[in-house]
Amino acid sequence: MSAWEAFFLGVVEGLTEYLPISSTGHLTLLSHALGLDLEHDPFLKSFVIAIQLGAILAVLLLYRKRFLRDLEAWKRILAAFLPTALVGFLLYRLIKEVILGKDWIVVLALFLVGLLLLYADRALANRARYRDLNELPLREAALVGVFQSLAAVIPGTSRSGITILGGLFVGLDRKAAAEMSFLLAVPTMLAATGYDLLKSVQAFPQGGYGLLALGLLTAFLTASLTVRLMLRLVERLGFAPFAYYRMALALVYALVFMR
Template identity: 40%
Template sequence: MSGKRTVAHLELMLDTVMLIKAAIMGIVEGLTEFLPISSTGHLILAGSLLGGFDDTRGKVFEIAIQTGAILAVIIVYWQRLRETAAGLGNDERARRFVLNVAIGFLPAVILGLLFGKAIKAHLFTPVVVATTFIVGGIIILWAERRPASAVRVHEVDQMTPWDALKVGLVQCLAMVPGTSRSGSTIIGGMLLGLSRKAATDFSFFLAIPTLIGAGLYSLYKERDSLAVADVPLFAVGLLFSFISAWICVRWLLRYIASHSFTPFAWYRIAFGIVVLVTAYTGVVVWQD
């Protein structure tokens, strides 16, 4: 009887430890998904250090907790989204906004379906991840040095379909590991003439269909890996992803009003060095 109690106690401890790890992974996802620093790179690092997220279930888990981060964006922008939905019938601004988001979303769908597998198979290496982190940091430093006269689009509603398409094409760079979807769209948007605020807002709006679509597609492909027993683990990760993303998005919107992205650039460069060191020493396995 004592042996059974001991086994049950150990199983409970293991379940608790995994739930704590799931919460940590959720926090990492929420804090990094919408900052220009690559959530994928940080999830790989966190998952490798924590253990238990390096199998197929772990990959599905990482996809699932993105939902929490997306829910946070939807809530933060709920007023704008609600007004847009209500005005589709008679508001030209609302129709143009939806059209721009759809145009920006389309390139990721097409290129993702065409090249997604090849990219995962050939580009998920420590050198590629570290290089994209460091190069991305340098590009951010360059973008922040542009003259104020280079800004021609100050608000999302001033964007044209051509602006949306260009940002959507830039977003496709995020398929390369370590690039960062938000980094590509925000910094790319800035280099294309959008203000820091307009680029950040459009990046958040573009994230809604992009991440929901990618998540549903990936979950469908990995549906055989899902199990009812994993529901508590996924729920905890999703909850903490939502909370941390909600805090992060609200903070970032305040931050960009009076600050640049330069600190994130230096962070990316430092993180790229971390990738090389951890890969060289074998601390982290950076293959997908």
């Protein structure tokens, strides 16, 4: 992997991590389009996981007051985090060694979750019962975590997308569902990236840490802009544009790259 490829992958991570369109799916498809062997390269697999730390820093900065002061929000974040942590820990080897890197899985997940997100945006969002994360009962928060655990197993699902889908399903409005996906990303991705780096540090080649630093920086800068943009788009347009984009991307990739 060259420095330009690391830079480009970092930008794509920052642009897609908090949009409900699957950062892992985009990184998988982009890696294949660039000729990078994500399916078999241990360092590249760790790279696409670890650069999520840059996106985490963007949310920590934007929501720093809530993270420091809002105990009620933390209760719900932790309740949602536990199911994902359990699934990710138990299935880590399966995800890393068998599932990650399979572009046909990504294409299928992009399309199907796009359909579900479109349905939820039209049928559920207008019947929302909760306008803020702190209004959500802990049981429903844990259920959102069950939704999120699907993203840990199936690349292309989109952690953000499936979490938003879960939030709409339990009664959050569009903005609250998006913000819950942002906040829940912090413990989820810290655990995932930290655990993967501990397990995979020996796979880093010479110069690997420099490439990782470049990817982290570009992911941080682009994610800082994307989070603010997404909230404005969601309030004005809902999630339908993201759902259509997911389905269109899946079809285009299947027709162009998987023939």
